[in-house]
Amino acid sequence: MHRRIFLKNMMAVAGLSATACVPRLVQAGVAPEVAVVTNGDYAALVRQTIDLVGGMSRFVQPGNTVVIKPNMGWDRAPELGANTHPLVVKTLVELALTAGAGRVEVFDYTCNEPRRAYQNSGIKDAVESLASGTVRLEHIDHRKFVEYDIPRGKKITRWDIYRPAMEADCYINVPVAKHHGLSGLSLGLKNSMGVIEARGRLHFSLGQKLADLATVVRADLTVVDATRMLLRNGPQGGRISDVKRADTLVASTDPVAADAYATTLFDRRPDEISSTVAAHEMGLGEMNIDKMRLLGNAS
Amino acid sequence: MNGARSGSSHRFRLLRWSRRISQALFVGLFLYLFISTDYSGSDTINQAVNVLFRIDPLLALVTMLAARTVIALMAPALLVVFLSLVAGRTFCGWLCPLGTLLDASRPLVTARRTDNRTLWPWLGTTILVFLVVAALVRVPLAGYVDPFSILVRGLAVAIYPSFNAAADTFFTLTYQHGPDFINAVTEPLYGVLRDTVLPFTQHYFDLALISGVMLIGVFLLELIRRRFFCRTICPLGSMLGLCASVGVMRLRGGDDECGNCRLCGATCRMGAIDAERRIDMRFCIVCMDCLVRCPRQVIDFTVSRTGAPQPAISSRRRQLVAAGAAALALAPLLGVSRVRARPAGGPIRPPGALAEAEFLQRCVRCAECIQVCIGNALQPAWLESGFEGIFSPHLVARTGYCEFNCTLCGQVCPTGAIKHLTLTDKQTTKIGTAWFDTTRCLPYAREVSCIVCEEHCPTPDKAIKFQLVEVIDQFGVRVLVKQPYVIDELCIGCGICETKCPLPGASAVRVTSEGESRNPDSFLPQRSEDLGYG
Numbered sequence: 001m002h003r004r005i006f007l008k009n010m011m012a013v014a015g016l017s018a019t020a021c022v023p024r025l026v027q028a029g030v031a032p033e034v035a036v037v038t039n040g041d042y043a044a045l046v047r048q049t050i051d052l053v054g055g056m057s058r059f060v061q062p063g064n065t066v067v068i069k070p071n072m073g074w075d076r077a078p079e080l081g082a083n084t085h086p087l088v089v090k091t092l093v094e095l096a097l098t099a100g101a102g103r104v105e106v107f108d109y110t111c112n113e114p115r116r117a118y119q120n121s122g123i124k125d126a127v128e129s130l131a132s133g134t135v136r137l138e139h140i141d142h143r144k145f146v147e148y149d150i151p152r153g154k155k156i157t158r159w160d161i162y163r164p165a166m167e168a169d170c171y172i173n174v175p176v177a178k179h180h181g182l183s184g185l186s187l188g189l190k191n192s193m194g195v196i197e198a199r200g201r202l203h204f205s206l207g208q209k210l211a212d213l214a215t216v217v218r219a220d221l222t223v224v225d226a227t228r229m230l231l232r233n234g235p236q237g238g239r240i241s242d243v244k245r246a247d248t249l250v251a252s253t254d255p256v257a258a259d260a261y262a263t264t265l266f267d268r269r270p271d272e273i274s275s276t277v278a279a280h281e282m283g284l285g286e287m288n289i290d291k292m293r294l295l296g297n298a299s
Numbered sequence: 300m301n302g303a304r305s306g307s308s309h310r311f312r313l314l315r316w317s318r319r320i321s322q323a324l325f326v327g328l329f330l331y332l333f334i335s336t337d338y339s340g341s342d343t344i345n346q347a348v349n350v351l352f353r354i355d356p357l358l359a360l361v362t363m364l365a366a367r368t369v370i371a372l373m374a375p376a377l378l379v380v381f382l383s384l385v386a387g388r389t390f391c392g393w394l395c396p397l398g399t400l401l402d403a404s405r406p407l408v409t410a411r412r413t414d415n416r417t418l419w420p421w422l423g424t425t426i427l428v429f430l431v432v433a434a435l436v437r438v439p440l441a442g443y444v445d446p447f448s449i450l451v452r453g454l455a456v457a458i459y460p461s462f463n464a465a466a467d468t469f470f471t472l473t474y475q476h477g478p479d480f481i482n483a484v485t486e487p488l489y490g491v492l493r494d495t496v497l498p499f500t501q502h503y504f505d506l507a508l509i510s511g512v513m514l515i516g517v518f519l520l521e522l523i524r525r526r527f528f529c530r531t532i533c534p535l536g537s538m539l540g541l542c543a544s545v546g547v548m549r550l551r552g553g554d555d556e557c558g559n560c561r562l563c564g565a566t567c568r569m570g571a572i573d574a575e576r577r578i579d580m581r582f583c584i585v586c587m588d589c590l591v592r593c594p595r596q597v598i599d600f601t602v603s604r605t606g607a608p609q610p611a612i613s614s615r616r617r618q619l620v621a622a623g624a625a626a627l628a629l630a631p632l633l634g635v636s637r638v639r640a641r642p643a644g645g646p647i648r649p650p651g652a653l654a655e656a657e658f659l660q661r662c663v664r665c666a667e668c669i670q671v672c673i674g675n676a677l678q679p680a681w682l683e684s685g686f687e688g689i690f691s692p693h694l695v696a697r698t699g700y701c702e703f704n705c706t707l708c709g710q711v712c713p714t715g716a717i718k719h720l721t722l723t724d725k726q727t728t729k730i731g732t733a734w735f736d737t738t739r740c741l742p743y744a745r746e747v748s749c750i751v752c753e754e755h756c757p758t759p760d761k762a763i764k765f766q767l768v769e770v771i772d773q774f775g776v777r778v779l780v781k782q783p784y785v786i787d788e789l790c791i792g793c794g795i796c797e798t799k800c801p802l803p804g805a806s807a808v809r810v811t812s813e814g815e816s817r818n819p820d821s822f823l824p825q826r827s828e829d830l831g832y833g
Contacts, residue, residue, distance in 0.1 A: 075704050111755060111799075115499060119340050120704070138761045139499075143471045170336050181753045181765065182781065200801030204747045238759030 011024065015248030032254035032286050034261050037296040039225025040247045042227060046091035049223065049249040051272045059220050064169035066106075068092050070225075071176045071191050072121040073114035074236040075243060081243040083117070083226035083234045084176045086126035088225050088249070093127060093135055104135045105164055108194040111236070114139045145197040152282065153212035155205050155280050160197035165217060171220035177226040177262045179234030179242075182206060184233045185266060187259040188222040189214050189275040207274025214255060214279050222258035226251040257292050264289060308596055310761035318392060322399040331453060331751055334496060336711060338543035338673045342722070344710050346510035349667050351396070352713035356380050356490045357535040358448075360661045361441040362714050363661040378494075383542035387550075389530055391536050392584030397446040398529055401521060402568070404429060410522040417570035417582065421615050423537035425622045430534055438633060442664030446517075446533050452690060453514025455670035456504040456679055460775040461511070463498050476670035502675040503698060506690065510666075510679065515616045523569040523626065530582060540581030549601045550576040550590075552752070557597045563589040602755035638685040644821070646683040646693035647792060647812045650701065650728040651709040654817050655684070661716035664690035668708035668717055675699035677708065692717075694730065696752035696794025696810045701730065703757035703793060726758075730793025732814040732823060733763065733785045741806035742747040750781050752808050762789035763796060763808075765810055787814060787823050 030173050034053035039045035060066055065272035070084035078085050096104045118124040127137045145160040175191035189210040194201045202209050226248040230237045252258040256279045260270035270276050270287040280287040336348045350680035364431040372818050379390050391398050422818050443449040449458035473485040529536050553576030571582035590598045603730040652658045669677045669692050676699035677692040709719040737743035765781040772778050792810050800806035814823040
């Protein structure tokens with residue numbers, strides 16, 4: 001608790017506290033908190049994890065527009081581990097509503113046909129079961145891709161990015177932890193590809209480009225869903241034998257730290273993932289596990 | 300006598316209103332089913348969406364003749380035959396959605412001429428004979444002139460997507476440049492339209508122009524005569540007219556004593572009433588106009604075959620013989636088309652498509668599969684499989700791919716040209732094979748890792764794999780790249796790799812029909828196989 005107050009004070013000093021959502025920039029020299037929780041009851045798992053990082057009211061102020069961005073890119077059932085688990089998404093939406101969100105948007109720019117992906121990921125039914133008019137599960141509207149400058153970008157300096165993701169008061173990134181042929185693993189930074197246009201062109205020098213993107217698409221909170229980990233044949237899998245059930249969430253306000261820690265769940269080192277390395281080098285977050293403050297029952 | 304007549308006038312007005320209501324209901328039902336021909340969140344689709352093509356006796360006759368088999372799916376067509384035997388061309392006047400749309404378009408395109416005589420009244424029957432004889436020699440052509448094929452194809456690949464494009468252009472303009480008070484109206488309106496009548500996403504089609512022009516052409520023919528298509532061209536109408544002429548229902552027209560007003564003949568939208576005021580049941584669509592209009596109320600229903608003499612409009616035997624002969628000549632003409640020289644390696648057909656010859660015999664070019672294809676993968680073919688393959692569906696993978704978990708095309712095919720496969724069967728049905736063009740593929744040609752293709756490959760054991768290869772790049776530096784390759788036995792030819800390949804122009808990975816499971820002659824040599832070239 002002291003740490004957070006300290007952090008807030010630091011932010012105030014830095015003149016960055018204007019936004020409703022807390023730290024958009026990770027403070028150098030401060031060990032980021034990373035919550036790592038394991039629990040087979042996913043609703044409880046989400047609540048425990050969010051409590052550890054300060055509770056949803058730390059991120060969501062009453063009336064805020066909140067974007068919860070899962071990975072639901074594939075026409076695959078939840079147990080196949082290609083998409084974020086629907087219960088994780090649903091519980092996060094519930095917490096945002098409880099915190100007083102004025103509008104909660106859940107969307108992804110899918111790889112498979114959008115309606116099939118929304119439906120068969122289970123996320124459509126899960127979110128609609130809340131029967132809340134405050135929650136919008138809408139498909140991508142191509143008119144809302146707007147070109148944004150990426151002033152700190154090394155490889156990309158302009159890109160078409162989804163405006164609702166950029167204009168949200170609070171952006172919660174909820175990737176699923178899974179294997180990926182090109183990038184090694186698909187985690188939080190990779191999940192941002194779901195809010196950009198023309199992503200095919202991003203695939204060369206992917207790591208640096210994802211880091212560039214992370215300078216503008218900044219998650220206030222990253223919740224890596226490792227309830228099911230797709231170990232092989234990612235990013236879409238399709239075989240239950242490729243999935244390991246881990247019932248774990250990794251959450252942090254530091255997007256790089258969340259990715260870096262989640263990498264270790266696969267018995268891999270953070271420095272094997274090029275986007276993690278590139279983002280760390282740009283000062284976007286911590287990748288050294290020893291420099292993180294781990295919270296929760298699984299760490 | 301007078302009392303009886305005014306009573307029947309009332310009855311006829313009631314029937315005419317019944318006909319109008321019936322037309323409105325059926326065209327509404329048709330449009331509803333048309334818009335419903337789409338993924339709805341379920342893996343199965345309402346089987347009624349293709350009903351129009353299953354009640355069409357012309358397509359049923361021609362398809363079954365060409366395929367030499369009974370197609371149970373098309374059995375409902377017997378109902379329409381029965382209806383025509385009992386009640387004449389009531390189908391054309393009361394039910395046919397194209398006929399209704401033509402009637403509805405009358406305020407827009409009206410025949411200005413006073414002459415209501417049907418031009419070339421023999422042509423419809425001639426086309427019918429041509430189609431039937433061509434089907435006998437296994438050349439199926441009904442889909443090019445069948446009213447429903449023209450209608451649904453025109454709507455699906457031309458009118459509907461262009462309607463969406465126009466709406467999208469308009470609402471993008473208001474969204475990006477309009478002031479807030481405009482958007483306060485337009486954005487909710489766009490939302491309602493998208494939830495109701497607009498397609499989920501913009502689709503793009505080959506032959507959109509041709510399909511659209513064919514349909515619009517049918518409407519423009521109204522400038523020459525009302526219901527020109529129905530009178531002069533429609534082979535389905537001609538077929539139902541033949542049924543009507545041997546059926547029981549007749550309309551007794553005017554006679555020598557009824558006077559000379561000839562209002563009935565001028566009123567008739569089908570030109571079915573000649574100068575002698577005789578009503579030709581091969582053309583009458585029982586619209587009730589003349590019965591209501593007749594000042595003396597002499598026109599009435601009869602059931603007697605002798606009640607009305609057959610009028611003089613007759614099909615000319617010479618034309619029918621010529622049509623038959625022309626149809627017979629088609630078979631050898633098409634048989635020497637170049638595509639016949641090497642049948643394998645043709646277009647990629649949807650999963651579940653019958654072997655090519657049988658597929659083309661059954662396909663009625665209705666575009667149901669093309670419309671329902673959620674990936675915009677199926678396109679109407681041009682000459683890829685010869686003249687007789689025009690408008691048949693084939694997969695063009697650069698702009699759309701076959702969704703791994705989708706079986707909708709086989710579910711909507713009204714003739715069984717595409718079998719309704721179970722999901723498991725579909726996922727193991729090979730419609731083609733992917734091939735890498737290593738002169739373009741980045742890891743090979745530019746020493747850059749990419750493998751978007753591998754990422755999207757949907758088979759659980761990926762058909763596209765990659766190997767880490769050390770290569771020397773243009774600067775002479777050794778670099779590790781991931782080079783993709785295809786496992787033929789795993790690849791089902793869905794084409795997602797070709798669709799998603801991030802190269803700007805042609806894809807570096809392309810799918811061809813080679814190796815497709817429906818064609819045993821199109822086998823791919825195994826890696827270890829001795830090809831006998833040594």
